Amino acid sequence: MDLPRVVFFGRTGADALAFFNLDLADWRGHRVLDCPGGPGSFTALARAAGVESVAADPLYTLSLPELERRCRDDVAFTMERLALSPTLRPDFDQDRFRQGKMEALEAFLADRREHPQAYRAAALPCLPFEAASFDLVLSGHLLFCYAPIADGGLSEQPDFDLDWHRRALAELLRVSRQEVRIYPAHTIERHPRVHPWVEPLLAGLPPGWQGQLEPTTYDEGFEGETPMLRLRRHIAPSPSGPEAH
Numbered sequence: 687m688d689l690p691r692v693v694f695f696g697r698t699g700a701d702a703l704a705f706f707n708l709d710l711a712d713w714r715g716h717r718v719l720d721c722p723g724g725p726g727s728f729t730a731l732a733r734a735a736g737v738e739s740v741a742a743d744p745l746y747t748l749s750l751p752e753l754e755r756r757c758r759d760d761v762a763f764t765m766e767r768l769a770l771s772p773t774l775r776p777d778f779d780q781d782r783f784r785q786g787k788m789e790a791l792e793a794f795l796a797d798r799r800e801h802p803q804a805y806r807a808a809a810l811p812c813l814p815f816e817a818a819s820f821d822l823v824l825s826g827h828l829l830f831c832y833a834p835i836a837d838g839g840l841s842e843q844p845d846f847d848l849d850w851h852r853r854a855l856a857e858l859l860r861v862s863r864q865e866v867r868i869y870p871a872h873t874i875e876r877h878p879r880v881h882p883w884v885e886p887l888l889a890g891l892p893p894g895w896q897g898q899l900e901p902t903t904y905d906e907g908f909e910g911e912t913p914m915l916r917l918r919r920h921i922a923p924s925p926s927g928p929e930a931h
């Protein structure tokens with residue numbers, strides 16, 4: 687599938703647990719960042735499970751009615767594109783997929799109304815957070831996914847090139863004390879491959895970090911493996927690390 691812009695489209699918290707291979711019980715008492723949060727319900731689900739979560743997205747500057755309108759428009763637009771997509775398995779249940787986005791939106795709007803402080807307007811590659819201020823940092827459906835089409839992503843725009851990915855990954859690592867998980871780490875094709883930028887990004891990790899691909903069982907209509915990239919600090923961050931941008 688191809689898209690002309692980044693869509694304001696969000697998955698449910700349950701979807702996020704599946705594609706990040708995440709068990710919230712492991713993170714109780716810890717701080718989690720979900721960037722981009724989009725109109726997704728991960729932060730609401732995490733809080734309900736006793737995990738402090740902050741969602742960050744550039745569109746969180748918009749009002750609730752604007753966010754809702756933007757999401758509904760983008761879901762309709764994306765579903766039109768998806769229906770024509772050669773990357774989609776014919777048996778994939780598109781109605782169920784769309785329904786999940788609507789459920790995520792409802793939960794997102796309710797949670798954001800009740801806990802506005804958990805939703806921060808911010809854009810990669812410069813986040814307004816202190817170094818190592820989250821234990822776990824999650825990033826779904828932006829890196830790799832929105833690489834240009836020629837590079838294995840779905841974007842018709844050139845903006846999220848390899849240099850942008852290097853800077854975005856460095857920023858996700860900077861704000862994390864322990865782990866960063868990124869999904870997808872594969873190309874957007876009917877038969878996905880590991881995204882070609884995984885290797886250069888792993889080769890350029892800062893000291894103290896190690897990364898590996900992990901298989902997931904999340905089904906978004908592809909045929910074949912759909913890995914997640916998991917990065918772990920094996921050396922604790924220094925207390926005088928780099929400051930927030």
Ligand SMILES: C[S@@+](CC[C@H](N)C(=O)[O-])C[C@H]1O[C@@H](n2cnc3c(N)ncnc32)[C@H](O)[C@@H]1O
Nearest residue numbers: 692693694695696697722724745809810826827
């Ligand atoms: C397809 S949604 C993904 C939302 C959610 N993480 C998920 O997996 O469903 C992509 C999101 O990226 C946000 N976005 C666009 N540019 C961004 C940037 N430079 N930094 C962070 N988020 C960005 C968009 O506003 C949109 O909400």
